[in-house]
Every structure is written in structure tokens, then in C-alpha cells.
Amino acid sequence: MKKVTCECGHQNPLGTEICESCGKPIEENSEPKTLLNMRYEGVARRSQTYTTTIIDKIWMFFSSVKVGIWLIVLTLVASALGTLFPQEMYIPPTANPSIYYAEEYGYLGEIYYLLGFHNLYSSWWYMLLVAGLGISLIIASLDRVVPLHRALKTQRVTRHANFMKRQRVYGTSSISKEEVDETFSKVRERLENNKYKVSEENGNLVAEKGRFSRWGPYVNHVGLIVFLIGCMLRYFPGMYIDEHVWIREGDQVVVPGTDGQYYIENEQFLLEFYDEDDETFGEAIQRGGGAVVSNFQTDAILYERQDADTVGDLGELVPVAEHEIRVNFPMSHNGFNFYQLDYKLNELKTMSFTVENKETGETQGRMDIDLYNPQSSYDLGDGYEVKIRDYFPDYFLNNDNVPSTRSKIPDNPVFIFEMITPETPEGEVSFVGIRQNLEPLGENQYKMTFLDVETNNVTALGVRKDRTLPLLIAGGVIFMVGLIQGSYWAHRRIWIQRINGEVWIAGHTNKNWLTLRRDIDEAIKETNLTSPKDQVEEKEASLESKDSTFENDPLEKDHIDSNTDNESKK
Incomplete structure (x- = not known):
């Protein structure tokens, strides 16, 4: 950066309005006879000095306070729209988002899904908004804090006369040379x-x-940047997990977000009810007309996969934690927390059928169909075979009146069977579901007869892990420290100098000018120094005085207005 040399010998960066050392206003960048702009000590900011290259333009764009405010507004508006309908993670786990939002919320829900608001906080454009806000905070801070720190560190005690005159609080006093030293000593002690x-x-x-x-x-700004970094780290693998899993009794499932390192098993699910004969709750339960759940819990075992000894070996699952998970009593291990969220009783697990001759009533064999993983065909012996042409775990007719399934959960299982028997080697088709046994291709000689059903209980566990929480807390604490630091204290400076045989006093603060003047008056009391005036208040008082004169003498006001109009025409 180019330098501008002041008469005091200090070299200032190009664009400086007030010499960083002596405070002399550089008139090329400053209007004379006006108060100095002390917001950034008149330092040269890169965004206002260099605007030619692409890097300069990018720096200038992100250092703008208006750009920062617009980024904040856009982020807040997008965040608010994201709460209009539930995010995808909060809709039923078996629901198809493309269908769910349109069915539940109509046309608005469909637009909501198409625009990507159902996964707003992990969408690329929302991440760009957050990243842009972070970049704006960093560049805006560097653009101001670095030159401001340099100027405050470089400033000298003795300041230029024009610097003193153009402070908001300014005054001069004439005292004898004999009492100057004693006065300065007394003022210094009081300060x-x-x-x-x-x-x-x-x-x-x-x-x-x-x-x-x-x-x-x-x-x-530092606190906000730390907080934003914590928010963005939530989308890095392993940093933040907030999922839920459904586990059938006796099954093991992989813990989400662990890449197979952890498995959790539902050893047993327990459901307990309040006793109707209980003295405390019995009467309320009877009034309610039904059983009231007192507790539901999952006896869970957490497994960790150990390192494999040989290539191709997946390793052994070793129990690392065991806990009775109840509401508000989670299982915790290595940063993971497992919460009891929900349950489902008597979910269909296995359905058993046999092939029956409709005329004679004779049956052949037994087939037990695993509703979660059915086989494609079942050999019943003696030339009897049943093939599954199609399977709909949660059957319904779609808008085109075609059989379909809502999910893979067997809440309403329907099969299309092909029965091959010695009498019907070409096969017969049967449409079988709960309380349904249809023959869509004509009357059959054989039918599928329901024999038995096996159910199990299913529990829903929430899986949470948050490594970003310390960053979020740290960012919040830092932000509050900065808020208190800037709100409850003020930067005050008082200059007292000997100039042209007089004592000049000037003062500046970034807020609360009345307190600054009171501090000055306290320091110079019982001395011959005159209290400095607030030049802004004097100017306002002068304008009010003129307005008062105009009210008392309208002709004077018309005369001045006429002169003003004439000067404007010239």
C-alpha cells in the first residue's frame, strides 16, 4: 500500500484522514472546519482505498455492512420458511417425502418440497448463505480492526492543533506560567x-x-464466527448425529452414522400399565375408560466391532454397554446417547399358509413367509410349489388404481401367489391379503389358506451425538462477552496541551458524552482551567436560537429566506 508522509514525519497508508501519530487532519480526505470523524480514528481502510482488481472488489463487497445485513436477513427469512412445515427428519420414517408433503399440506406443501425446504438446513444454498455470512464477518472485521489497532497503538500524546480544535468537546484557558505545572500535576492526579x-x-x-x-x-464477530463454524461442522460426518431407529425385539441394527462400528440390540421390550386398583391413580384411570401406560422401556445392548485380525474378516461384535432405556433415562457411551422415543406392539412378523383343494378340502404342506424377507418360491413337496409373483408389505391402490405399497413395513401385507400342483401344472393365480382371497384370472381349483401369524414388538430409539456443542457454547459465551464489553464500557480520551501560551483541552468518547464532560469537570475543579464546551450542543443551541428569532420576527425570517433564494439562483 502506498504511503502518505505527514509533516510530523509519520508515514500513513494512502486514504488516511487523520495522521495516526500526531492527529493532523489530511485535508485532501477531510472537510475543513468540521468535526473529525473519529469512528475508526480516520484510518485508511482497504475496502475504501483499493477498488480496481477482482480481489479488491470481492473484499469491498464482503466488507460492506449493508451486504452483511442483507445476508443476515436472507438467512433469517430462509430459516423462518424452513419452520413452515416439518423438516424431512420429523415426518413419519416410512413416508415418502415427495408424496407426504403434497398429501398433508396440499399445493403449498408440494412447492415446499420442490424448492428443497424439506431439507433446508443441509441444502447447498443455505450452506452458501451461512458461509457468506461468515466470510462477511471475517472480512468486515479485518478491514476495520487491523488499521484501528495500529492507529491506537501509534498515537502520540502531543496532538496537532487542528486535531484538538475539531474534537466535539473542546475548550481553551489562559492561565499564568507560574501555575501551569501545578495545575497539570493536580489534574493528572485526579484523572x-x-x-x-x-x-x-x-x-x-x-x-x-x-x-x-x-x-x-x-x-x-469472533463469537458469531465460532458459532457458525460449529453449525457448519454439524454436516460433517461423525460430528453431529440426530437419528432414530426401529428395532424389533431380538434383532440387532447398525447405529446410524457409525459405518458399522456400533450395533444395538433390542433384547427385550417391556410395557407396563398403572394398576386400576391403585389408591392414587385408580379412580382417574376408571374415569378415563382405559389402561394408562406407566412405563415403556427397551433392554438394550450396545456392541462395538473390534478390529479384524485378517484381511476380509469383519471383526467380532463385543458388548460395550447394557442399559434399560426408559423415557428421560437414556443409555450413554462414547458421546452417543440412546433415548426411548416410541414403540409398536404386535407388528406382523411371519404369516403361514397352506395349499387347499377347494372341492375336497385337502391341504398340502405349510409355508412360513418371513414378511421382512420373503422367498421367491416355496416347495411344498409331492409336486406342489408356490411362487410369489408380487408382494406389497403395506398395500394400497395408487392414483392409477394400481396395487402399490406405502412402505416396507408389513402393516397390510398382500401377496400375488402362483400355485403349481399336479392337477394344475400351468399354475393358478391367487390374490391374498388380510381377510382377502381373490381369484383375478378366473375360478381356481386350489386356494391359499391362512394358518397362523407370528408378531413381535418394535421399539423406536433416538440416536444422538453432538461434538459441535462445545463450539456452539464457546461462540455464545464469546458473543455475550463482546456484547457486555461494548455495551457497559466506553472508550474515553482527554487531551490537555500547552499551545500558544494557553491550555487546550479536548475530549472524545464513542458514547455517553455527558459522562466524559463530567470527568473533565471533576479533574479541573478548583483550578483556573475553563470547562470545555460540547460543540455539537452549541451548534444546536445556536440553530434553536435562530428559529426562536424567526418566530418573534417573521420579517427577519423572510429577509433571510429571500437572501438565501438569491444566493441559490446565483
């Missing part, structure tokens, strides 16, 4: 007693207090 850090150079003083509050907004 130090008021917790100001006082520095001296060439007989001049600068008192500073609360500089750390200037970094409050940037600490906020």
Missing part, C-alpha cells in the same frame, strides 16, 4: 484517581480509559 491511564510528553497530557471496549463489536 489517575478516576482510573484513567495518563501519559505525558513534552509537558502535555493524555488520559485514556476503557480502550478495551472498542474491541467489543469485533469480539461479537
Whole structure:
């Protein structure tokens, strides 16, 4: 970056409005006879100095506060729309999202699904919004905090006369040379007693207090960046898991998000009810007209796959945890938490059939069909065979009046059988379901007869693991620290200098000017120094005085307005 040399010898970056060392206003970048813009100490910001290359334009774009606000607004609007309907993870696990949203919420639900709002928080464009917000926070902070820190660190005690004049709080006093040193000593002592850090150079003083509050907004930004990083890490494998699994009694299933490292087994499912004869709840249960569940729990065993000894060996599953999982009493292991969420009693597991001669009533063989994994054909012996042409675990007729299934859960199983017997070697077709036995291709000689059914209980466990939680907490804490830091403290500076045989006093703060003036008055009391004035208040008072004059003398106002119009025409 190019440098601009001040008359004090300090080299300032191109674009600097106030010399970082002596405070002399650089008039090429500053309007004379106006108060200095002290928001960033008049430093040169890269986004306002270099705007030619593509990198400069990208830096300038993301450093803009307006861009940051728009990114926040867009992220908030998108997040709000994401809560209009449930996210995909919260709809029934067996439901097809493309059908579910349209059936449940109509046309709006269909648009919601087509636009990808059903998986909003993991969508690529939402991640781009969050990433853009993070980039904006980083660039906007660097664009301001680095030059601001350099300027505050470089500033000298003795400041240029024009710097003093163009501060909001400014005043001069004339005192004798004999009492100057004693006055400065007394003022310094009082400022130090008021917790100001006082520095001296060439007989001049600068008192500073609360500089750390200037970094409050940037600490906020750091907290937000840490929080956003924690949010984005949730979409990295293994960092965040929030799933649920249905486990049938006696079965083992792989724990989601572990790539087969962990398995969980439903050893037994228990369901308990309140006793109707109980003195405490019996009367309420009888009024309710039905049994009330007092507890449902899963006796679960967690297995971990050990390292394989040889190539091709999948390793051995070793029990690592065992727990009776109840509501609000999860099983925990290695960062995983398993919660009891739901259950389903008497889910169909196996259906048994036989082939029966409709005329004689004779039956042949028995076939036990595993409803979760049926075979394609069953040999019943003596030339009898049954083939499964089609299987619908949860049967329904779709919009085209064609048999279909809602899910793979056997809630309403229907089979299309082909029966091959010695009398009918070409086969007969039968459509069989619960309380259904149809012959779609004409009357058959044989039929499928239901024999028996086997059921089991199924439990739903929530699986959660969150390694990003420490980052989210840290980001929130850092943000609150920055908020308190910037809200409850103010950066105050008081300059007291000997210029042209007078004592000049100037002051600046980023907020609460009344307190700054009170600190100055407290420091100079019982001295011959005059309290400095607030130039903004004086200007406002002067304007109010003119308005008052106009109200009392309308002709004077018309005369001034006429002169103003004439000057405008010229």
C-alpha cells in the first residue's frame, strides 16, 4: 500500500484522514472546519482505498455492512420458511417425502418440497448463505480492526492543533506560567484517581480509559464466527448425529452414522400399565375408560466391532454397554446417547399358509413367509410349489388404481401367489391379503389358506451425538462477552496541551458524552482551567436560537429566506 508522509514525519497508508501519530487532519480526505470523524480514528481502510482488481472488489463487497445485513436477513427469512412445515427428519420414517408433503399440506406443501425446504438446513444454498455470512464477518472485521489497532497503538500524546480544535468537546484557558505545572500535576492526579491511564510528553497530557471496549463489536464477530463454524461442522460426518431407529425385539441394527462400528440390540421390550386398583391413580384411570401406560422401556445392548485380525474378516461384535432405556433415562457411551422415543406392539412378523383343494378340502404342506424377507418360491413337496409373483408389505391402490405399497413395513401385507400342483401344472393365480382371497384370472381349483401369524414388538430409539456443542457454547459465551464489553464500557480520551501560551483541552468518547464532560469537570475543579464546551450542543443551541428569532420576527425570517433564494439562483 502506498504511503502518505505527514509533516510530523509519520508515514500513513494512502486514504488516511487523520495522521495516526500526531492527529493532523489530511485535508485532501477531510472537510475543513468540521468535526473529525473519529469512528475508526480516520484510518485508511482497504475496502475504501483499493477498488480496481477482482480481489479488491470481492473484499469491498464482503466488507460492506449493508451486504452483511442483507445476508443476515436472507438467512433469517430462509430459516423462518424452513419452520413452515416439518423438516424431512420429523415426518413419519416410512413416508415418502415427495408424496407426504403434497398429501398433508396440499399445493403449498408440494412447492415446499420442490424448492428443497424439506431439507433446508443441509441444502447447498443455505450452506452458501451461512458461509457468506461468515466470510462477511471475517472480512468486515479485518478491514476495520487491523488499521484501528495500529492507529491506537501509534498515537502520540502531543496532538496537532487542528486535531484538538475539531474534537466535539473542546475548550481553551489562559492561565499564568507560574501555575501551569501545578495545575497539570493536580489534574493528572485526579484523572489517575478516576482510573484513567495518563501519559505525558513534552509537558502535555493524555488520559485514556476503557480502550478495551472498542474491541467489543469485533469480539461479537469472533463469537458469531465460532458459532457458525460449529453449525457448519454439524454436516460433517461423525460430528453431529440426530437419528432414530426401529428395532424389533431380538434383532440387532447398525447405529446410524457409525459405518458399522456400533450395533444395538433390542433384547427385550417391556410395557407396563398403572394398576386400576391403585389408591392414587385408580379412580382417574376408571374415569378415563382405559389402561394408562406407566412405563415403556427397551433392554438394550450396545456392541462395538473390534478390529479384524485378517484381511476380509469383519471383526467380532463385543458388548460395550447394557442399559434399560426408559423415557428421560437414556443409555450413554462414547458421546452417543440412546433415548426411548416410541414403540409398536404386535407388528406382523411371519404369516403361514397352506395349499387347499377347494372341492375336497385337502391341504398340502405349510409355508412360513418371513414378511421382512420373503422367498421367491416355496416347495411344498409331492409336486406342489408356490411362487410369489408380487408382494406389497403395506398395500394400497395408487392414483392409477394400481396395487402399490406405502412402505416396507408389513402393516397390510398382500401377496400375488402362483400355485403349481399336479392337477394344475400351468399354475393358478391367487390374490391374498388380510381377510382377502381373490381369484383375478378366473375360478381356481386350489386356494391359499391362512394358518397362523407370528408378531413381535418394535421399539423406536433416538440416536444422538453432538461434538459441535462445545463450539456452539464457546461462540455464545464469546458473543455475550463482546456484547457486555461494548455495551457497559466506553472508550474515553482527554487531551490537555500547552499551545500558544494557553491550555487546550479536548475530549472524545464513542458514547455517553455527558459522562466524559463530567470527568473533565471533576479533574479541573478548583483550578483556573475553563470547562470545555460540547460543540455539537452549541451548534444546536445556536440553530434553536435562530428559529426562536424567526418566530418573534417573521420579517427577519423572510429577509433571510429571500437572501438565501438569491444566493441559490446565483
